[in-house]
Amino acid sequence: MTQSQGTVQPLHPALAGLETPCIVIDAAVMEANIAQTAQLARQAGVKLRPHAKTHKMPLIAKMQIEAGAHGITVAKVSEAEIMADGGIDDIFIAYPLIAESKIRRAILLSKRIANLIVGVDSEEGARVLSRVAISEGHPLQVRLEIDTGLRRTGAPYEGALELARLVHGLEGLRLTGIYTFRGALLDGQPTKDIEAAGKAEGAMMVELAERIREAGIPLQDVSVGSSPTGTYAATVPGVTEIRPGTYVFQDRTLVEFGTCAIDQCAAYVLATVVTSRPEEGHAVIDGGSKTFATDVQPNTNPLQLRGFGHVLEAPGALLERLSEEHGMLRTTPGTSLAPGDRVRVIPNHICSTINLHNKVYLLEEDRVRQLDVAARGMLE
Amino acid sequence: MTQSQGTVQPLHPALAGLETPCIVIDAAVMEANIAQTAQLARQAGVKLRPHAKTHKMPLIAKMQIEAGAHGITVAKVSEAEIMADGGIDDIFIAYPLIAESKIRRAILLSKRIANLIVGVDSEEGARVLSRVAISEGHPLQVRLEIDTGLRRTGAPYEGALELARLVHGLEGLRLTGIYTFRGALLDGQPTKDIEAAGKAEGAMMVELAERIREAGIPLQDVSVGSSPTGTYAATVPGVTEIRPGTYVFQDRTLVEFGTCAIDQCAAYVLATVVTSRPEEGHAVIDGGSKTFATDVQPNTNPLQLRGFGHVLEAPGALLERLSEEHGMLRTTPGTSLAPGDRVRVIPNHICSTINLHNKVYLLEEDRVRQLDVAARGMLE
Incomplete structure (x- = not known):
């Protein structure tokens, strides 16, 4: 991880009312990612056709096109239909x-x-x-x-x-x-x-x-x-x-490839600590394999990622095991996580993680806006 | 696998019109599973409170209660709300x-x-x-x-x-x-x-x-x-x-535990072969990690499952790799899978697989009925 604890911003007060687990997207970070890749494509003299399987939202596809993309890519006819319905x-x-x-x-x-x-x-x-x-x-x-x-x-x-x-x-x-x-x-x-x-x-x-x-x-x-x-x-x-595709949000995989830094990851899972036994180095958050996709497994080549996500509030903690609705953290001495505390987790693979969620929350300057993941589960 | 090729029924004609990949539930097999577990609980003199995280559908929860369950279990408040809205x-x-x-x-x-x-x-x-x-x-x-x-x-x-x-x-x-x-x-x-x-x-x-x-x-x-x-x-x-929970459909995990036979698995993924190179032992189906959950990984303890699912039409084929919308099969000589062919796959873990789908198809005697997975993605 290129991330150091020093870069972690405190949780924005606008997120206080959200039920967890949920995905939050930092609008400013996402816009910077969209602009940067559009600029790279322009400089190289190639067209940019982002894969919309990452976000599955026409609104974000439109932002990519406004920034210079020539069109979008999808994997399925049903995804294409949703995107066309959304004006692409x-x-x-x-x-x-x-x-x-x-x-x-x-x-x-x-x-x-x-x-x-x-x-x-x-x-x-x-x-x-x-x-x-x-x-x-x-x-x-x-x-x-x-x-x-x-x-x-x-x-x-x-x-x-x-x-x-x-x-x-x-x-x-x-x-x-x-x-x-x-x-x-x-x-x-x-x-x-x-x-x-x-x-x-x-x-x-x-x-x-x-x-x-x-x-x-x-x-x-x-x-x-x-x-x-x-x-x-x-x-x-x-x-x-x-x-x-992934560049729009970035994720832990791209951090490990050296494509971006952890603070350029626009999307994270906001989760709540439900159980904590610091003396045993054990804590549990309220998101498991139905919240964090498991397709990019830890300890596999080429990246050998450590656990299923990077916990911003406790970067030494290892998100070691997932059951459907539980995420088991192995914590280090001195990690302070109590039941009710909220943490932000950058997942290993954001594309398949977004697809697990019916909605995401877009965090703009001083407000948070709910967006439906319109093409989630569009498999046909 | 306790399954032998001899038990595989041909694909029901009522499924011909379905777009793939999708989940099909055999109503008769599901009803038998529901009745059998209700009977086991009665015989043991305990109450049955099935975990609805497997199916996430009030309709099926009602069938379990009609068969003798005393109530249901859920993991999340939002799931409970959906089930209550559905009459539980x-x-x-x-x-x-x-x-x-x-x-x-x-x-x-x-x-x-x-x-x-x-x-x-x-x-x-x-x-x-x-x-x-x-x-x-x-x-x-x-x-x-x-x-x-x-x-x-x-x-x-x-x-x-x-x-x-x-x-x-x-x-x-x-x-x-x-x-x-x-x-x-x-x-x-x-x-x-x-x-x-x-x-x-x-x-x-x-x-x-x-x-x-x-x-x-x-x-x-x-x-x-x-x-x-x-x-x-x-x-x-x-x-x-x-x-x-899982008993309502059963899956490959339960087959390997010896809980059921493969023909007692009520739910399967119907998929279409998109690419086939038999001379290389390679074929691809149109479902990957957004169709088959990856939380129960192959080659892990205690079950050491082989691949991500069991292909009824080609039981020797290994569903070896998944990307988001592709399932890569390693086929054996003599396996006949051509582009356009349809196959049924019993997934490793049906609970998390159902949660990837917006809808399932219930195959009754001579018709197929679409059911919304009402509580899918209910994470809160």
């Missing part, structure tokens, strides 16, 4: 669509907003997309997803040119780009060297795009990058777009 | 209340329904409960939570008699029972010997209750037991109530 009109569903019903929903959406792009990563998927687009009489803009090593979705890098030719030749589809998600990966292994990871990802994609263009397919977009790697991927000539 | 009138909030605002909400609720009980585990908590109950002019029924080894909330076992005396003496509070949650724990370690764990838990609590009664405090309730251990804890003379 340039959306990339960065996920291979395969079900006819969802492709129909995507086409309906595409008729409502200025720009919709969907993912494709297989011949089967491309043929279904084409068939539905033809039957609906509405062409679909698609990007080909490339697997650059994460072994998730995405066409294998080696066979991608062939698949690009096939997609390009299908009626009803307009292939305009390629995209990938690689994360912090280098030579097939998780890494903390995000600069090398980002640059390698960018280079692989630009090289592939060149080969596809040489085959006569006029690709516009080469879209790459996550919150840790996007800044570096953006510097590779030929990259046209980055899609970071 | 006997609720135990099995969590130490410490915040004045929540205690006020509990008292309001207590005026609306036939019976409300709340948890207490510390002198600080007891004094706040008493003060608020007095100021609201409404007594609160409380149970003292005991830590029987899990090191979570709960008063330390050794000091519990003293705390019971204090709580009993406070104005505005009516101490009527003690309760614990111990889970599958024996001699401080996770165990698969749930019979020994359940009996030890019951014996510890009965012994403590006797000492408290000898001190002149007329305890009625000795409430214990989880889904794996409740059946055994119920057989200990002096135990008056069990609080299993």
Whole structure:
């Protein structure tokens, strides 16, 4: 942790009335994060298309666009629908669509907003997309997803040119780009060297795009990058777009990657101590695995995070175990946590944590405002 | 896994229209689970107070009560409010209340329904409960939570008699029972010997209750037991109530504890294959850590579960990695999974998985009915 106890501000009085556990977002810190990444993208000469899966709120997507983002990214058709309902009109569903019903929903959406792009990563998927687009009489803009090593979705890098030719030749589809998600990966292994990871990802994609263009397919977009790697991927000539998500709030993962300091984390869980036995080094807060996402586990590579979150009020305390509604802290001698005390915890992974909450509280200068997490649980 | 491929029923045609990923609940299997546990409690002569954190739906709580449960258990005041709104009138909030605002909400609720009980585990908590109950002019029924080894909330076992005396003496509070949650724990370690764990838990609590009664405090309730251990804890003379939750659906955890067979799991995730590369033993489904809870991790004690879920259609496949919206399967040679195919997955932990979903689909004989997960995300 780069954080020192000296930087911790006292709890804002406007939070006193909130029931816990809940998520609080510091508006000023979030706005600074939004502005900083928009500026980085501008300087690098790439478009910014933030992944809205982090916040799941149209209001925040709009703030990102006002700051310079060219559109947003989502993972699911239902998320895209919520964002469109909230006034966002340039959306990339960065996920291979395969079900006819969802492709129909995507086409309906595409008729409502200025720009919709969907993912494709297989011949089967491309043929279904084409068939539905033809039957609906509405062409679909698609990007080909490339697997650059994460072994998730995405066409294998080696066979991608062939698949690009096939997609390009299908009626009803307009292939305009390629995209990938690689994360912090280098030579097939998780890494903390995000600069090398980002640059390698960018280079692989630009090289592939060149080969596809040489085959006569006029690709516009080469879209790459996550919150840790996007800044570096953006510097590779030929990259046209980055899609970071987490940067809007930041979290413990990004702190450990060196992307930000702990006081640049805009979102935290406000929790209450329910049980405390200081003589045993034991305290319990009122949030567990239904409050803090557990997808980024402690003690795993590459970050080896300590526990499930960083407690601002007791940075030496280890949030060691979670059950559904209990967070067990191992405290150090001298830690003063009594039942009823409130603490702020920066979670390991804010995206999946936000998704556990129905609402968040936006802390502005002197007031706190409740925001619904409109697209939470949008899985379809 | 006790499951063999032979028991897998084909996918019901009524599910064809559902978008994925989603949770489907087989009504007949759920009803059998509800009836079986009600019968076990009757035979043992204990009350059944199911924990509603598993399903978070008043409709299912009502089915449990109609089958013989005496009331329900919840973890949070906001869950209790949702259940009361849904017509449940006997609720135990099995969590130490410490915040004045929540205690006020509990008292309001207590005026609306036939019976409300709340948890207490510390002198600080007891004094706040008493003060608020007095100021609201409404007594609160409380149970003292005991830590029987899990090191979570709960008063330390050794000091519990003293705390019971204090709580009993406070104005505005009516101490009527003690309760614990111990889970599958024996001699401080996770165990698969749930019979020994359940009996030890019951014996510890009965012994403590006797000492408290000898001190002149007329305890009625000795409430214990989880889904794996409740059946055994119920057989200990002096135990008056069990609080299993997961049994209503069952899950992979209970299968591995030997509590049920895989075909007694009433809830599964219906997912679609989006990417498949059989030659590499690789396939991806459209659900990840926002679809399958990750709180019960693979390869951890005592169960050492294999992956994040059991795929009914491909029992040899390992659901090895999850990102937010992707589930990566390692498939065996001969596994036939093509993009667009649908699979059913029994998750490791159904309680936290249900909480990720806004709705579930109840599969009755020949129709499928959408149910809102009314109390999902109710964290307060």
